[in-house]
Amino acid sequence: MKGLVCLLLLLETFVFVNGGLNENEISQQLSSEDRRQNPPQTDTLRAEASTDSQQYCHLCFPDIHAALRELTATVTEQKEINREQKENIRALETRLRDAEQAAEQQTISLEELKKKTDETSNLTLSQVEELRKENRDREIAFSAALMESGSGFVGPFTTEITLTYRNVFTNIGNAYNPITGVFTAPLRGAYMFRVSVFGHGGVTATADIVKNGEHVVIAHADQTQGELNSSNGVVLILEVGDVVYVRLWSGTRIYDNTNNLNTFSGFLLFPLREDELCRM
Structure with a gap:
């Protein structure tokens, strides 16, 4: 804007010195000077930017939808895996309880057997001899x-x-x-x-x-x-x-x-x- 004002002042000075220019010549010079000072690049850049944005959006949005669909499938698959893992864990817990009960019963049986063994081992020699004598008496x-x-x-x-x-x-x-x-x-x-x-x-x-x-x-x-x-x-x-x-x-x-x-x-x-x- 400052450049334009300066230009007008120069033109007025030039007209004053040289006897002046007609109005059409001044308008042409001003238009020429304005195009030189402000070339029509802004609209072109804006159009190019709009085109690039449309192309970018056209390229980006399909990828986002595909990523969302893939993410949804992954989450669903992970939920199914988690459900199967929970079922496996419950089955393992049931088997573990059964194994613990079986082990407890075996422990009780072993304790009873050990008790009987201890009772048998506590028999004195005289008791063993008495049993032998009793068997002999039955013959x-x-x-x-x-x-x-x-x-x-x-x-x-x-x-x-x-x-x-x-x-x-x-x-x-x-x-x-x-x-x-x-x-x-x-x-x-x-x-x-x-x-x-x-x-x-x-x-x-x-x-x-x-x-x-x-x-x-x-x-x-x-x-x-x-x-x-x-x-x-x-x-x-x-x-x-x-x-x-x-x-x-x-x-x-x-x-x-x-x-x-x-x-x-x-x-x-x-x-x-x-x-x-x-x-x-």
């Missing part, structure tokens, strides 16, 4: 034949006699006495006994199993000629000290030889407790 069995050697008749007698079976095959527990022919119960329990008799020559052979002096069962055979034999057996409940033996009836006889034709046998089936006897 009771015997079997014997009438004659140790030779052959011959036994009987007849005018009274009943106790037969003594001297040829002992088995006598586990030594409860049978081959000298007296009597079995004495060393243990309360159920026992099985069996007797067999043999004779020949037209005789009667009769023998019975006796418990504490009382007749129980009989083995009897009667034949006028040839050979005869009979056998019988019984299960008896015996208290400690009860006796069992075989008694030959009066007026009868039996025959024996190395074939062991007459036998007496017995064995413990199983021991009995006091309460079991009360129920019988």
Whole structure:
């Protein structure tokens, strides 16, 4: 603006000195000078700036939308991953609780086993020996034949006699006495006994199993000629000290030889407790 004022002053001076210019010449000079001083660059720059801005916005906004869509997809995916991780964590926690419960039960079982082991290890030598003795006491069995050697008749007698079976095959527990022919119960329990008799020559052979002096069962055979034999057996409940033996009836006889034709046998089936006897 200052330059324009100066220019006008110069022109006025020039007109004054040279006799003046016409009005058109002054306007042309002013327009020429104005274009020279203020060239039309501003509008061009503004147009170029507007075009660049439109191109920039055209290029930037699609990228922003794409980035937003990608970010949204990433967030959704991360949420799904977090949900799966939470489910896995809950499953692991459940498995951990189950494992802890199983470990606790195993610990209890081990403690019980250790307790039983300790109780067993605390058994004294005397207790162990007592258990062994008790098992040995339960091993009771015997079997014997009438004659140790030779052959011959036994009987007849005018009274009943106790037969003594001297040829002992088995006598586990030594409860049978081959000298007296009597079995004495060393243990309360159920026992099985069996007797067999043999004779020949037209005789009667009769023998019975006796418990504490009382007749129980009989083995009897009667034949006028040839050979005869009979056998019988019984299960008896015996208290400690009860006796069992075989008694030959009066007026009868039996025959024996190395074939062991007459036998007496017995064995413990199983021991009995006091309460079991009360129920019988």
